[in-house]
Amino acid sequence: MQKDIIIKIKKLKKEFTDNGAPLVIFENTDLEIRHGEKIAIVGASGSGKSTLLSLLAGLDKPTEGEIFVKDIQINNLSEKELSDYRNREVSIIFQSFELISPFTAYENIRAPLDIRGNISDIEIKSTANNLLEEVGLSGRKDSFPSTLSGGEKQRVAIARALASNTDIILADEPTGSLDRKTGEMVFDLLLKEVSKLSKTLIVITHDMSIAEKMDRIIELKDKNLQEKTSV
16 A cells, blocks of 8 residues: 555455345445545435445445455454554544443543553553643533533643544544534534644545645545536
8 A cells, every 4th residue: 555545545445234135335446545645435315424434344245346444454354353443543523422331521521541541641641631621621520421522622631632632533424413513613613723743634524615725625426436526
């Protein structure tokens, strides 16, 4: 794989069974993403955008084809290897936040580092507190998700993804549950942090004003991925 290519999809096909009949979501699909690129994936509802994200996250496997991440063919990994892959190589930001309800904002951010088990508590505390400050939530450190606004929850989710320090961040409609003003503010924060740390960001979105802030827009259409525009 070319040195700066971090993700490579080759001849990808995903098929489900719908009432006993095959339903092809996409097929013969190729895509290359470079390290540090910011990519928007757009397309009609039901076109398979979230399915594609699940495949990149190792949460699902393709019917045919290959997915390479850093020269590792992830669709051939065992469940244990996939778990390790998700822990060390990709972070996911969900539309519904997916925060751990009994945990405070601070505890949610440090959770992925606690899971790894090879980082000192001093380093974990420093990382979590620094990220709380970066996303403007130092004053909400001890607040539980139920007391946070939608924008605050998504900022915690962003900080948690950054805490994992993975090279790839996948975001599934990260502004979908927010009003436009809050969504733009939160997304601009995500872009700033990702750019500062040279992370690769792949965002599923239906909002073209969000997509146009990215380096490339890829449209999932007619069962394939097509370059939509350059910005």
